[in-house]
Amino acid sequence: MAKGTLYNKVWDAHVVDQLPTGQTQLFIGLHLIHEVTSPQAFDMVAEKGLKVAYPNRTFATVDHIVPTKSQARPFQDHEAEQMMGAIEKNVKKFGIPFFDFKSGNQGIVHIIGPEMGLTQPGMTIACGDSHTSTHGAFGTLAFGIGTTQVRDVLATQCLGLDALKVRRVNVNGKLKPGVTAKDVTLTIIQKLGVKGGIGYAYEYGGSVFDAMTMEERMTVCNMAIEGGARAGYVNPDQTTFDYLKGRKYAPTADKWDKAVAYWKSVASDKDAVYDDVVDFNGGDIEPVVTWGITPDQSVGVNDRLPEIGRFPADEVKTVELAYRHMDLKPGAPIKGTPIDVAFIGSCTNGRLSDLREAAKVARGRKVAKTVRAFVVPGSQQVKAAAEKEGLDRIFTEAGFEWRAAGCSMCLAMNPDKLSGREISASSSNRNFIGRQGSKDGRTMLMSPAMVAAAAIEGKVADVRELMK
């Protein structure tokens, strides 16, 4: 049993009671909501004649269904408009702060929480979205939940949860040039598998994490869930505090020192005990590309696709399905695989630093004629900051479309979709069958710079060759 970890400390500080089921009732410090998983939850609260217990600890935005071309209302998509109407009605009725288009703070829920300083070390956070693990980058325990649990958090500000084990995931050494946080997280998932994290919270540490920016840490924690872990986190340090300082909801100057003292106190002790420890060497990590239909089916960009015989017997069916769906061949190189669509965005890689990395590759080059490429900033703030630096022009001159903030083609609930058998290079987090809006569509996950390289070359490329 883990002891003295951030997980233990934050968990213990939020325990309300032990429930008769054996679960623990945990207080949730920050509840983030969005339009897709909340309308039914609000209806259930209203049907039970309840109120929102802590509306001032609840914040809402819209991201999943918003169009990224024209955001004029009413939306052309009638269902999207209805969904937008529902959240507008509910936040008004229950008195919840709402970051809508007019606010200038709208964006993907996991991008705006940190950006506004809402996400702070030592908190418990819940959101009706699996990538809530992103907020763990700040040293929080952040849980993705279903709609009925959203109802519980609305009505009680609590969740019933089972305790987790804690696995320390060390990445030491130094990343090679051209290797990014996305490659780190994809490598961890490739080695530990998509089921490897079941029952665990992942604590990420080691010199590679110490050296990462907050945006990079968020990219890694974002995909903890893709490795099966219920939560992932990095211990808070000076990088965390520097990021938070001066943000809208961060503690003000008079409270800052007290806040930092608390934040430092929740970090794992030097002699903390873990249920499991795994070690990676950062210097071994290559730019990674997924070739299959689960995020652990990936290879280094210069590797060949694995032979089916290499997989354990119980994986063979999934692997065969993956090759059939992707129309790729075992033994073939992944580099050179032609692409139709390039998508830069999502809660994994839709932040300013991601766009900067991609823009470095796109600058002065042209998107291949065969490729439809677009960039979707993760939030209105990211968009504004990128435009201030002129990133939008770099992208549009290269032939990328520059869009408004939202989830877009990460899950294709808006008009941005693959069609037919199109294959995309995507900076998002899921390569599941049908994920990008066409049931036959195909997705290869990679870092935003690698997506930009693929867009330019018209095929999967090693971004390091374009950096020379």
Add this chain to the structure above:
Amino acid sequence: MNKVTRIEGRAVPVEGNDIDTDRIIPARYLKEITFTNMGKYPFYDERFDAEGKPKGHPFDLPPYQGASILFVNQNFGCGSSREHAPQSLLRWGIRAIIGESFAEIFAGNCTMLGIPTATVGQAEMQRLQGLAKENPGTPFVVDLEKKALLSGGKEHLKFEIHESKRNALVNGTWDSTGLLLANAGKTAEVARKLPYVNGFQPQG
């Protein structure tokens, strides 16, 4: 609330590891603001071709109509937290899921809807899926008190189920709002003690 102790019925096998929630319910059906119609959509893109004609998925084969138990393999329900996935299975008629392993958010969502997610070993699941394929009419009983899957009246197989989930189901406390709400006083107390809720003020 309803106690869930025994689920009786026929079983439908859906084979494959890592069947994610996008496959269980494609994102386009998440645009509906109620769960009412979800029963029409489970595994939609695996069941129907472009013209909407069934492709022979188990959910459309005549012998499995009315089945209430789902047999699956490893890491079922991975991916998105969308409750639409268990809602769609529930509203199609599934009342219990037996698998080799489940993604945690999905299993938690199932419990919240009163659907047990029980696990058996790989060899046992192969046998169960085989049985459901060869003899789709086989009646099963998922007995949460005995933690066993019965078929033909006799004990067939012991299964595992997370104890807190089993407790919630057999005691009828799986709809947790009531439990959590009963502790509203204690909740306020915990909140008051948290430095960040308190605005980092000294505690009194």
